[in-house]
Amino acid sequence: MKIAVAGTGYVGLVTGVCLAEHGHSVSCVDIDNDKVALMKAGISPIYEPGLEELLVENINRLNFTTDYKAVYKDADVIFIGVGTPEKQDGSANLSYVYEVADQIAQSIEKDCVVVVKSTVPIGTNDKIEDLINSRLVHDVNVYVASNPEFLAQGTAVRDTLHASRIVIGVEDTYAAHVLKEVYKDFDAPIVVTNRKSAEMIKYASNDFLALKISFINEIANLCEIIGADIEDVAHGMGYDGRIGNRFLNAGIGYGGSCFPKDTKALHWLANFHDYELKTVKAAIDVNENQKLKLIKKSRKYFDSLKGLNIAVLGLTFKPGTDDLREAPSLVNIPIMIEDGANIKAWDPIGVENFKKRFPNEITYCNTIEVTLKDADVCFIFTEWDEVKDFDLLQYSKLMRTPIVLDGRNCYDLTSVRKANLIYDSIGRETVNSLELSLV
Template identity: 70%
Template sequence: MKITVAGTGYVGLVTGVCLASKGHQVTCLDVDEEKVKVMQKGKSPIYEPGLSELMQEYMGNLTFTTDYANAYKDAEVIFIGVGTPEKSDGSANLSYVYQVAKQIAQTAEKDCVVVLKSTVPIGTNDKIEQYIHDKQVHKCKIYVASNPEFLAQGTAVRDTLYASRIVIGTDEEYPAEVLVRVYEKFDAPKLKVGRRSAEMIKYASNDFLALKISYVNEIANLCETVGADVEEVTLGMGYDKRIGDYFLHAGIGYGGSCFPKDTKALSWLASFNDKEIRTVKAAIEVNDNQKLKLIKKAKKYYEDFLFLNVAVLGCTFKPGTDDLREAPSLINVPLLLEDGAHVRIWDPVGTENFKKQVPSEKIQYCQSIEDTIRGADICLIFTEWEEICNFDVNKYKQLMKHPIVLDGRNCYTLDQFEGTGVTYSSIGRKTVNDIEE
């Protein structure tokens, strides 16, 4: 089929490339000319494992352009995958979605199905459909359908090609039939529901996972107080099929482009309709507090950070991506700098983005973990990169001035630090070689 995808961020580009890999002729549209030039060379402008390779393999089915008129003119299906960033009040900013809808209304010349892939508040599909029809120029039938994404950064290609489910939200049979044809070669359950149900499935799914993360982090904090081990606790919980073992990994909170934004958006939507989802509000509060967990731990060893050498390992919100949105490092590093610390940072892919987010001459960016921790008074781990998890923990003792390691992602087992002389404090577990003992 002839498909156009508006927006080439994580959702749009991954969707477009994966559809091309299934034989569709896909045009990927973006307003950024420089970004389009990069993609025309077969290169991905975002860091996402496997994406560049898949792009290069199926370039014959892909077109990249800034020309929306030609892109929409005779497309059979148009996916909208633009951003819906959080507004100051927590609601979703739909300006980019409406901009695309207006362009479609002005340029589409044949019957087509417009598919909202972007995460949008419940009822948005109805409004977009009416908006398009009100501004439509040419005499053709334009349908609107909801098709939320369930991909995670770092595994987005796999999550799209081998989806747990494909949700098709329509209020008419024809657009549902078209989307079934679009996804014919995808081996995944195809769930046909109403548009508003599809919109709610996305929010309900993401917010449930955020609740699960926040819950286990609160359990982890209590484990530290009462002397339990959160990893033993979650192991026991995970055997219960009603709970499952996914998203039970304690840490310093969730980040990224989805969970923070979607929890706030659903909470705002409920409040706007004179309702309250207290569990979601609690998850937001827990997550905000959890991001400061390592700073609070560090205060046990130092009253302040003035002139201290602080090593920071990992600055992205999770491994496998260069995305910093809502990453704990964005809150913690500025606090360290304000308190007079000398900060050294290592991250395999995220440092260039971090420089843009936190411009400071006081930060030194290192090329290796060894250089980052050498002479450090304390080390804070914010991202569970494989290189960190596989790092020889004895080097913390050998290279650091004061071997104190605060691990916000539980990258290591406690046994690894027994007898090393390294003070190791993680989340929801006992501290090994505690200075105060």
């Protein structure tokens, strides 16, 4: 089957490569000539484990181009996988989606199925169908379907090839039949709904997971006050099949390209229809406050960060990706800079992206050891394996004052008690094996 994919970001490129892996001939379209040249050379323009290897393996079934007209005109199926970034008011910016829809209308010369893979507000697929049909150049039939993605950055390839479910939202049997053919070799249950239900499944799924994260973070904050241990609490909760043990890791909030954007978009959509999603609003508010948890903790030890040597471990919003979108580091580091701190930062993958935003304000280090050298306090923002496996005894050896503020609960408290440091994490007791007063 001849398939076209518009957009080569996380959604578009992963979708295109995985469809090629299942034997389809796939043409990926992007407006960036440099990105296209990289992909033609077998180089992925985004960091995603396993993606580049799969791209190279299937390079003979993949075509990368900026010439959308040549690709769209005789495609059997066209996937729209462009971004829908957040606007100032929290709503989704659909300009890129509509631009692709307009290009499709101008280009297609035979009947085809247009599949919206991008995360879009409920009802958008109907508008896309109307837009395409109103601007068609040739006398053809267009069938629009919703096919939301459920991939997570860092595991996107696995999440696509071994999906928990494939959701197909259609208003006709033809589009349903075609998409079932596209996915016939994928080992995943297929859920067929109408388009609006498919659009809502995506938002409801992401927002529920965001709710779960904000809930456990609220419980963690209370655990600190009353003396309970959030990890014991989450462990006990996780045995309940109705709750499950995933997304119960307390920390300094969710980030990335999906949860922040999708919670705000659904909340905005509800407000637009004069309805308030109180639980989703609470999840957003809790998450924004949670990102500042470590800065607030630092005030127990220092009246100001001015002149302090600060070590930052982890810049990306989670391990396994170079994505900085909505990362806690982007909220905290500007505060440190404004306070007049001297900052050294380490991240195994995210440094180059961070340098684009802060090229001169902080010092970037190649190792954790260099980052910690002579530091007065260490902030852990990302739970990279290199951080979790780091020898706890090295903190006291390398730092001027071994105060570790851990926003991801990287270390077991039993091990921490054997090290000579102050360790302050999320929802657990503060360990002070230095026997210093906490002022």
